[in-house]
Amino acid sequence: MHEIFMLAALNESRKALPECLPNPPVGCVIVDAQKIVAQGYTHAPGKHHAEADALNQIQVQAFDYLKMYVTLEPCSFHGRTPACALAIAKDPRIHEIYVSMIDPDPRNNGQGLDILRKAGKIVHVGLCANEVGDFLNQYLFR
DSSP, X not given: OHHHHHHHHHHHHHTTTTTTTTSOOOEEEEEETTEEEEEEEOXXXXXXXXXXXXXXXXXXXXXXXXXXXXXXXXXXXXXXXXXXXXXXXXXXXXXXXXXEEOOOOTTTTTHHHHHHHHTTOEEEEOTTHHHHHHHHHHHHOO
């Protein structure tokens, strides 16, 4: 079942192109009880990243155990937008995060995952890494 949600996040990431460039085209879905309740992708530079896009779509506060599926490690640094990892860490509704790939950017490279783990989130890495890598690598290693 987890693969279905990560592949849905991969589908979202394709919607990011070409507006997101030079940022990587990242996709995200948020799931409650095996149902997608929000989805997002990275927008133009300075606009929402995939995780923020999806988090902003959750209107209902009643959710108390959400899972997030994101194609690339959430950013740990504040650039043109705030750090996605911090936003997720502060959101009490998100308990579990599935990340397909670690971001090779030296400003991130595992630091986003560390932020999530320190906040008590359950973090899984590597789900659908081959499929996501086939798509994302061309945007990460330029």
